[in-house]
Amino acid sequence: MIQKALYFMPDISGFTNFVNHTEVEHSIHIISELLEILLDIATEDFELVEIEGDALFLFATKIPDYKRLINQTTQMLEKFHEHTKSYETKRICNCGSCRTTTNLELKFLVHYGALNFIKVKHIKKPYGREVITIHRLLKNKIPINEYLLLTENAYNLYHNSLNQTWTKSSETYDLKKLDYFYKNFGYVKETINHKIDLKKNNKDYTSPFLKFKHVFEANIDEVYKYVSELKYRHLWDKEAKRIEFDENKLNRIGTQHNCVLNIGNLNFETISSYDRNQLAYGETTEDLMLTRHFSYLIKLEKETETSTKVITELYAELTTVGSFMKSNFTRMMKKSWENKLNNLQNVCEK
Known part of the structure; x- marks a missing residue:
């Protein structure tokens, strides 16, 4: 029997182009912190395959139900934006990457399909058509910035739990049409009521000695x-x-x-x-x-x-x-x- 897996990719986007070394270096640190936050949440259900630039590629053989998938996605978005808003209140740097941290956005791609592995020396990871499918859909024409995308396979897996808030679309890659469904998660960022978490400092900084x-x-x-x-x-x-x-x-x-x-x-x-x-x-x-x-x-x-x-x-x-x-x-x-x-x-x- 062919083993099946749920493939899951949180992908960060929104940084402007950097023009100097400082901005590139700082962006790496910022992305690293955000990926750590996402990974801490995701690994409750998913296993990390690898970090791919601004994205995580994960999979699970014990398939979470729809409610758990939505809860995890929502929690990741909340923690993501809580961190970027908190960073804005605490940052000391004015470079382009630090200034635009609150502009960062997060989207999710989910695919369901066969699980095959390739092993090279001691390295073993998922390989094949299903892996290619989810990666191709990273580049799509969805007109919103924060969303959860389900491939047709993933949509069929959860179809009994889905409502009318999902929009159907498709992309063509190498002359092959891929259908998918997406749900807008942009509202999550707007609901973050961030409280400034700065240690109160009552020291007088007006009369230096x-x-x-x-x-x-x-x-x-x-x-x-x-x-x-x-x-x-x-x-x-x-x-x-x-x-x-x-x-x-x-x-x-x-x-x-x-x-x-x-x-x-x-x-x-x-x-x-x-x-x-x-x-x-x-x-x-x-x-x-x-x-x-x-x-x-x-x-x-x-x-x-x-x-x-x-x-x-x-x-x-x-x-x-x-x-x-x-x-x-x-x-x-x-x-x-x-x-x-x-x-x-x-x-x-x-």
């Missing part, structure tokens, strides 16, 4: 890249032996990383501030000696296409001992940050 002003002969986006991307931190913060962070995640408000010093560690959390005329990046920690709380903000203002005003502000709530040593603490921080900013300027201008 130290403030530095520089003009870097570098483009504002280049300066911001070196300031905000943790993988570049070692280039200008020479006090850190290393920076420990998740390289597969984009830095955003609330992201934490560990700064390993010669003596001890500092755990930092990313913060920011909003001004339409500035790009701003900062971090906060409760681990700095002599303070209950320490934060910094680096604010960038565009001077010209090739020059940037850099305003650095340091904030601290001192402990009792720190208050007695305030002048020494201030002198120490002034020297430390003058070195950091000189290094940053050299990196950006070179």
Whole structure:
């Protein structure tokens, strides 16, 4: 008896074309996070065959009923859009891929048919006509962006449970006509009532105890890249032996990383501030000696296409001992940050 399977493909679309390395790199991280979210839900019923760019290709031999299929599809859409909306409130980057994350959309393709495998060395995966069928339908002329598509085989499998909300259509590939049915799922995105999930920060960022002003002969986006991307931190913060962070995640408000010093560690959390005329990046920690709380903000203002005003502000709530040593603490921080900013300027201008 021929084994049958339900083939399932969630496919992400909606990114604009990227024009520089930063946008491509950030888009990879964003897509990766979204695919992980979808995979966590999908693997309850389906087995992953492979990740195909912005899509997942999965299959199941234990066929879920129609209600479970719809519930899973809806749940994936909800979690997908909750994440993109949450990302919009927490992002610190203004590149094209980060700005357009909320424009991302998700569609689903489902096919039912024979399950055959091909094995090459230790790799075994579904193979044959049924696999080709679902992949061909990724390119279709459906006039909406978020939908569930059932091939004719999948439609016949579930036809007793379907209602009048399904639309029939067809495509022609290599002179062969493929009939399918689709259902609009665009309403799911509109029902997401996202609550901003940001940690409340009641700290006063209006009266810094130290403030530095520089003009870097570098483009504002280049300066911001070196300031905000943790993988570049070692280039200008020479006090850190290393920076420990998740390289597969984009830095955003609330992201934490560990700064390993010669003596001890500092755990930092990313913060920011909003001004339409500035790009701003900062971090906060409760681990700095002599303070209950320490934060910094680096604010960038565009001077010209090739020059940037850099305003650095340091904030601290001192402990009792720190208050007695305030002048020494201030002198120490002034020297430390003058070195950091000189290094940053050299990196950006070179």
